[in-house]
Amino acid sequence: MDTLEVTSEQPDTADVRALLERHFALMRSLSPAESCHVMAPETLLDAGATLLGLREAGVLLGVGALTRIGDDAGELKSMHTAQEARGKGVARRLLQALMQEARDQGMSRISLETGSAAEFQAARNLYAAExxxxxxxxxxYQLDPLSAFMTRTL
Known part of the structure; x- marks a missing residue:
């Protein structure tokens, strides 16, 4: 995995869209609509999101988005690692790249919403480790027993 490359992406690129659609479908299957805050691929650009990918030899392994939610604050959105690339450090590398992107954009705080169910434990563990x-x-956002909210300064 030494050849991983962080790339700037667009949600309408075929492989990016496919991975974002997988993410969207997975999130919708794990949470009821009123507790699911995943963004559809076509809405990421409308929200002014910065979308990063992680590729190896051109193959997309993961995507993540960053949106601005204040003068100096951002939110992580749509972090997803392709099933076949899980367990190889893709999510950690992508998360670190998104945090650096937030710093580069002048943000001093970054926050996220994820699920509170067991299926989201690995993601919460990664975020806590970072x-x-x-x-x-x-x-x-409103208080919701199906959501976990996390934040950190940069």
């Missing part, structure tokens, strides 16, 4: 701590709902 310095994220549990927090109250932020932005337009």
């Amino acid at each position: 310095g994220f701590e549990t927090c109250a709902p932020f932005g337009d």
Whole structure:
């Protein structure tokens, strides 16, 4: 995995769209609509998201999006690693790249919403290992037992 390359992506690129659609379908299958905050691929650009990918020899292994939610704050959105690439450090590398992108954009805080169910435990563990701590709902989010909110300073 030494040849991993962080890339700037567009949600309408075929492989990016396919991975985002897999992510969207998975998130919708794990949470009821009122508790599922995943963004559809076509709405990422409308939200002004910065979309990064992680590729190896041109093959897309993971994607993640960053949106601005304040003058100096961002939100991680749509982090997803392809099933065949899981367990290889893709998500950690992509998360670190997104945090650097947030710093480069002048953000000093980054937050996220993820699920609270067991299926999301690996994601919550990764975020905690990278310095994220549990927090109250932020932005337009409301307290929801199916959501976990995390944040960290950069």
